[in-house]
Amino acid sequence: MVFEWVVEKCANAKPFSYGQIAFKSKILYTSVNVSTQKGICKLCLKHKNLQDSHFIGRAVYKRLSEPSLKNPHPILITGQQTTQSSLQVRDYVFCSDCEGVFNHGGEAWLYPKIATPSGFELLSIFDIHRPVVRDLDFSVYDGGQIPEIECEKLLHFGAGTFYKAAAHTWHIGGAISTITLGPYKEALRKFVRGEANFPNHMVLMVEIAAKPNPFLGVIPPIRMVQKDFCRYVFYISGILYRLAVGKAIPADTHRISFSSKEWKPIFLRDDVSTDVTHIIKSLSVGSKKSKKLEEFLKTKSPVRP
Ligand SMILES: [Zn+2]
Numbered sequence: 001m002v003f004e005w006v007v008e009k010c011a012n013a014k015p016f017s018y019g020q021i022a023f024k025s026k027i028l029y030t031s032v033n034v035s036t037q038k039g040i041c042k043l044c045l046k047h048k049n050l051q052d053s054h055f056i057g058r059a060v061y062k063r064l065s066e067p068s069l070k071n072p073h074p075i076l077i078t079g080q081q082t083t084q085s086s087l088q089v090r091d092y093v094f095c096s097d098c099e100g101v102f103n104h105g106g107e108a109w110l111y112p113k114i115a116t117p118s119g120f121e122l123l124s125i126f127d128i129h130r131p132v133v134r135d136l137d138f139s140v141y142d143g144g145q146i147p148e149i150e151c152e153k154l155l156h157f158g159a160g161t162f163y164k165a166a167a168h169t170w171h172i173g174g175a176i177s178t179i180t181l182g183p184y185k186e187a188l189r190k191f192v193r194g195e196a197n198f199p200n201h202m203v204l205m206v207e208i209a210a211k212p213n214p215f216l217g218v219i220p221p222i223r224m225v226q227k228d229f230c231r232y233v234f235y236i237s238g239i240l241y242r243l244a245v246g247k248a249i250p251a252d253t254h255r256i257s258f259s260s261k262e263w264k265p266i267f268l269r270d271d272v273s274t275d276v277t278h279i280i281k282s283l284s285v286g287s288k289k290s291k292k293l294e295e296f297l298k299t300k301s302p303v304r305p
Contacts, residue, residue, distance in 0.1 A: 055170045102192075122208060126268060162243050167189070188202065
């Protein structure tokens with residue numbers, strides 16, 4: 001089965017590059033940075049005032065905050081070390097118009113629905129709907145048949161985040177986060193801008209952690225093991241996006257793409273957290289880990305104070 005093949009590959013894959021952050025804590029923002037600098041915006045490609053752009057919106061930090069926590073800093077995981085830091089992933093990359101494209105395209109819709117210490121709104125939407133396929137450890141829903149799911153925004157958010165990673169090298173502490181999409185980057189840029197349909201030789205899959213207590217955090221887009229085509233994953237608190245790129249993507253895989261025109265498959269899987277654990281283990285190989293991270297890797301429970 002195509003679905004099982006995708007899962008197996010992800011579970012065994014080693015990241016090509018990394019930049020992984022597990023947000024587990026209270027982060028307070030007392031001011032908004034409105035500084036700009038001139039440059040070429042990496043979405044519209046025009047010379048404009050660039051905003052101090054966040055790779056992952058500040059709303060995510062806030063959603064994952066927990067007022068009871070003593071330590072206000074996120075865990076920052078790189079291949080070298082695991083530290084607690086207040087670092088945010090940001091740089092002067094996009095103009096304010098293009099920030100708006102990301103925001104209105106999907107971020108503003110999705111951010112309030114990610115898994116947090118107090119619940120997982122996106123998952124709860126499926127409670128009152130029937131899957132089109134139900135198996136032992138996963139179900140498939142057609143998002144196009146669920147009024148509460150704004151499929152265009154769910155798609156745009158995933159595509160937009162992969163594009164952000166392809167358009168710029170984001171520095172996270174001493175590490176970097178970026179992916180290479182080669183000639184496909186321009187096709188994705190046009191889609192994110194609303195100037196073209198979703199690229200032909202790309203597949204974007206959406207999986208939601210169906211079990212309670214998914215990992216509360218973010219894994220920026222990373223490249224997985226490549227064989228016949230390129231594959232990348234991106235995780236944001238309960239939601240795993242998979243991106244496949246290349247002309248060799250089998251037709252079966254295209255049929256289960258959330259970017260399909262025929263339907264909008266959304267997978268609710270019990271094993272999403274297992275996959276995330278594998279990714280984190282891969283990212284943190286050789287890294288000195290904190291007790292909290294060890295706890296998550298052992299129990300697959302959310303990281304708690
Ligand atoms: Zn722009």
